[in-house]
Amino acid sequence: MRILVSNDDGIHARGLRMLVGGLSNLGEVFVVAPDRERSATGHSITVHRPLRAKKTRIPGFDVQSWAVDGTPADCVKLAIEDLLADPPDLVVSGINQGPNLGTDVLYSGTVSAAIEGAINGFPSIAVSLASYCYQDFSPAGAFIREFIPFLLRADLPRNTLLNVNVPGTERPLGVKITRLGNRRYVNIFEKRVDPRGRIYYWVAGEPLEAQEDPSGTETDVEAVKNNYISITPLQLDLTDYAAIEQLRFLADFK
Amino acid sequence: MRILVSNDDGIHARGLRMLVGGLSNLGEVFVVAPDRERSATGHSITVHRPLRAKKTRIPGFDVQSWAVDGTPADCVKLAIEDLLADPPDLVVSGINQGPNLGTDVLYSGTVSAAIEGAINGFPSIAVSLASYCYQDFSPAGAFIREFIPFLLRADLPRNTLLNVNVPGTERPLGVKITRLGNRRYVNIFEKRVDPRGRIYYWVAGEPLEAQEDPSGTETDVEAVKNNYISITPLQLDLTDYAAIEQLRFLADFK
Numbered sequence: 001m002r003i004l005v006s007n008d009d010g011i012h013a014r015g016l017r018m019l020v021g022g023l024s025n026l027g028e029v030f031v032v033a034p035d036r037e038r039s040a041t042g043h044s045i046t047v048h049r050p051l052r053a054k055k056t057r058i059p060g061f062d063v064q065s066w067a068v069d070g071t072p073a074d075c076v077k078l079a080i081e082d083l084l085a086d087p088p089d090l091v092v093s094g095i096n097q098g099p100n101l102g103t104d105v106l107y108s109g110t111v112s113a114a115i116e117g118a119i120n121g122f123p124s125i126a127v128s129l130a131s132y133c134y135q136d137f138s139p140a141g142a143f144i145r146e147f148i149p150f151l152l153r154a155d156l157p158r159n160t161l162l163n164v165n166v167p168g169t170e171r172p173l174g175v176k177i178t179r180l181g182n183r184r185y186v187n188i189f190e191k192r193v194d195p196r197g198r199i200y201y202w203v204a205g206e207p208l209e210a211q212e213d214p215s216g217t218e219t220d221v222e223a224v225k226n227n228y229i230s231i232t233p234l235q236l237d238l239t240d241y242a243a244i245e246q247l248r249f250l251a252d253f254k
Numbered sequence: 255m256r257i258l259v260s261n262d263d264g265i266h267a268r269g270l271r272m273l274v275g276g277l278s279n280l281g282e283v284f285v286v287a288p289d290r291e292r293s294a295t296g297h298s299i300t301v302h303r304p305l306r307a308k309k310t311r312i313p314g315f316d317v318q319s320w321a322v323d324g325t326p327a328d329c330v331k332l333a334i335e336d337l338l339a340d341p342p343d344l345v346v347s348g349i350n351q352g353p354n355l356g357t358d359v360l361y362s363g364t365v366s367a368a369i370e371g372a373i374n375g376f377p378s379i380a381v382s383l384a385s386y387c388y389q390d391f392s393p394a395g396a397f398i399r400e401f402i403p404f405l406l407r408a409d410l411p412r413n414t415l416l417n418v419n420v421p422g423t424e425r426p427l428g429v430k431i432t433r434l435g436n437r438r439y440v441n442i443f444e445k446r447v448d449p450r451g452r453i454y455y456w457v458a459g460e461p462l463e464a465q466e467d468p469s470g471t472e473t474d475v476e477a478v479k480n481n482y483i484s485i486t487p488l489q490l491d492l493t494d495y496a497a498i499e500q501l502r503f504l505a506d507f508k
Binding site for chain 1: 291293294295296297298299300301302304305306307327328331332335336357359360361363366369373400401404405408410411414416428429430431433434442443445446452453454455456457471485486487488489490491492493494495496497498500501502503504505506507508
């Protein structure tokens, strides 16, 4: 099995090394990752300047690796199109330091690498350690190492990627299949004044505790809060099919 | 009515001026847009450096305007959170020079501004002129001016934004409510060698003619090819609900 690994924390991130360690026994691992941190890049690609890919080494591992001066989506595109001699069987992005839950997946570079894998037709997984302070990636790494063989024995739905969040605790209680929750923020910007009297803004914000809908599938936000690993299937097609019917009248516009 | 305008081609782009011209008679227009072109930024936000917003002028229009040194999503966030005294009634992004169709909406800065509007609960529309060479924005501008009052008389579905593509012709044949088509590319990268013998890559790529599914709703790609204005409702929730059922077995993983 050929596994392409990427991330958005950059090729030198600890979470990426943990992922490579977890996957090395499962097949041949190739790393194509940003040369530095590229968080919150969403699904952006680099079109206004050329990209470079530099052969590099992941200390402690004998895997082919490239550092790219672009976004996570650039990395996966370039890996599939040029750097890898043969297509991968699986794309795994992570392990991100910090959660990628709910509405926030739209901003996530980690998830965007997996989206790019799925766009190209490969089974793809994004993995995040859902804590900014908990530093031990090993429970997440151990989970991935054991979970991926289990996962690959099954038929996975097409055009879907899996967004996995592992709680920042030593012993998660289990796995839940979830939907994306609502992550709204308050106090999104900190407004400051520079030494020359000019205003500038830092993006900040505290997540608002959302009112969860008690019916239906549990959300990823709730599952992780309750110390479960959340797995949310994500789709590539943003079309709101239900709204199409509601909007048919717009076609009468002359 | 208070209308927030943004885009990804930058505050000086002709398409934005055309949009401001089209909307000025409908209500009070506020412009918060990137200080330069920010295409293909996807839904990225700026977290590693502070943002600045500079009061500016759109020549020929008496509207409040700010140029922000960030992405389209940054612009809309900052407008709603701080720059506008009161919330907008409508967010309109565009008019983009070039199509935002099918899978490509994932990469689109134009669409991401409208996504940010919708995340914040406001009716939001992204508008693109679906041609890189056709330079006349006036049919698209005229359409928006007349279409928006028509649109606002109706109840719009919540958590949905509208992605509008206007074909690059003088007289579109009408409006179609569409789903996102498939936009796959071939020859995605051009590989070149610099004067020092090192390889670099330009993202390029030609869109592949997709095999369209003849059943079901027409795609945006087809509608625009046939000289219709496409309107695709997009959702914010990426959860693949159908896949949740298929993946229930994963919760048995111990």
